Amino acid sequence: MNQDALFQLLGEAKALSGHQDFVVIGSLSILGLEESFQIPDSMTMSNDVDCYTQADPGRIFDVVAALGENSPYHQKSGFFLDAVSPELPSLPDGWQDRLIKVERDGVRAWFLDPxxxxxxxxxxxxxxxxxxxxxxxxxxxxxxxxxxxxxxxxxxxxxxxxxxxxxxxxxxxxxxxxxxxxRGEGLPADPTGLAPPFSPGGS
Structure with missing residues (x-):
């Protein structure tokens, strides 16, 4: 999947839910950095977008019939929306402050920091x-x-x-x-410029 396909799916979710802000977690959260560096194909192999509506997380479940697995949208595009709860993933403190915002055509996607x-x-x-x-x-x-x-x-x-x-x-x-x-190499450089300098007590 790429950002184009993801935003097409979220555009449909916006039309059905009335919400324009979606938090994307899971493997495809890496697409938040698509414009920053060449993402390895192995990181975008998934065909399901784990996400929820930011302002009202429960609202995302209302669009599953139309956009979820085995839905008409899935059968047509090959991609589907996997509705999740913000309580589902185990995440470190401060993760919400590190979300990466990408906006297109009135849809805002908030992607997990990698x-x-x-x-x-x-x-x-x-x-x-x-x-x-x-x-x-x-x-x-x-x-x-x-x-x-x-x-x-x-x-x-x-x-x-x-x-x-x-x-x-x-x-x-x-x-x-x-x-x-x-390889006889050091740590690879952060290609995105987003990673903060590491310190023993840093986040």
Whole structure:
């Protein structure tokens, strides 16, 4: 998926819901940076847009019949809207202040910062989530120091989820060190210019 397809879908959601602000989470939140750098194809493979209406999150569920999985829109376009709750993902403190706004034709999409999205994926920990994260690390758009710093303030569902996420972050830190050593390179530069300088207590 790309931004054009996403905004076509959100335009339909606006017409049906009367809302113009949508928060996009999950894999396709990376599309908020489409105009900033070349997003790896492996980060945009999903065909479902996880989102909710910002002002009234429950309103998004009213458009599922028309735009959700197996809907006429899905069958026509190949893409569908996956209505979610803002309480669904495990995210670090301050994530709402870091949302990336993109506006087109009267529709405003608010995309998760890629490091916050990575933490929500570490919480879930599925193989496809790990592939997305590692692609982002190699592209320089997911920063392990930032992820590690925000890990401490992430609101996990329970202790088990927190422990699993911490273990996966540690695995990927070790993996990336191996990759860097093999390549003889330093950390990739942030191609977006959005990542703040890392400090031990930073967010």
């Amino acid at each position: 490091n916050d999205a990575a933490l929500s994926k570490y919480a879930r920990g599925e193989p496809r989530d790990r592939r997305w994260i590692q692609a982002g690390i190699l592209a320089g758009v997911v920063s392990m120091p930032i992820v590690n710093a925000r890990l401490r303030s992430t609101n996990f569902f329970d202790t088990e989820e927190a422990q699993k996420a911490r273990a996966l972050v540690a695995e990927d830190r070790a993996w990336f060190e191996t990759v860097k050593n093999a």
